[in-house]
Amino acid sequence: MAKVSVLFCSLYVLVLTSYSMAMTEDQRNIIRQHFREMGMKCMNDNPITAEDITALKSRQVPTGPNSPCFLSCVLKLTGMMDSNGMLQKETMLELAKKVFNDPEELKLIEDYLHSCSHINGEVVSDGDKGCERAMLAHKCMVANAAQFGFDV
Template sequence: MASFYCVFLCYGIVALYFINVNAVSQEEIIKIEGALLPFITECSAQNGVNMEDLTAAKKNENYDNLNPCLIACVFKKTGTMDDKGLFNLDKALEKTKKFLKSEEDIDKAAEVAKSCASVNDQEISDNDKSCGRAKLLLDCFIKHKGQFPLSI
């Protein structure tokens, strides 16, 4: 089973860097990794997150100690979070179709993304609302991991 770290699927979410891939082909994994690695590397450096932090989060299946601004940074770089810190559902669905081939996988991913779009309606108390919302979005994806072709 291939393993790599990210914070969500081809939605451009940091989650992909924390995922064990089950239903997605090796070709799709390589494509996703290649697209996200530069963003993850850049955002990790900008937010003081090192590989040990990412590895520990994956190993312990606990992402609470990761800087949520890392997650927001990757989401923004991929276009799945806008400049206002809102989840861009349309862009997420577009990214899904770009990286996944199976209609079944695309439909499952879309269902999860649509469910998690409700994070845009939640009140965020931190100064940089995109960081708090990115954490809520990641939490939502993790909550729905059983429905998604990638298991976090």
């Protein structure tokens, strides 16, 4: 059960699932289910600790050694990060379009995603693994969420 809550919390933060303006319970459930499935696959190779769970629940950056690669794995499986370890803003937006229909909401999500697009220009030492970039993206998304009306 702890694994499921880890996945839920970390991925909830990563992909706008606590969008506070108009997300319905059905929309939340669609996103949760999608990321639970991806996250369960990533736990096998990149298990995260109870401390990481606590950090993610409290909107902090997890410090466990597997956290960056867990996040990278999830982003890659969902198509939000390519095999070269680069974030794919367009893919994220396409995923959002499967859940949100309102053009204003989609514009807000697009602007939010754009606010972290600079992450692809950051120098990282792990190349296409994407672990460092995934952690940078997580930090950016959490830091920028409030200015776009997301309560992550």
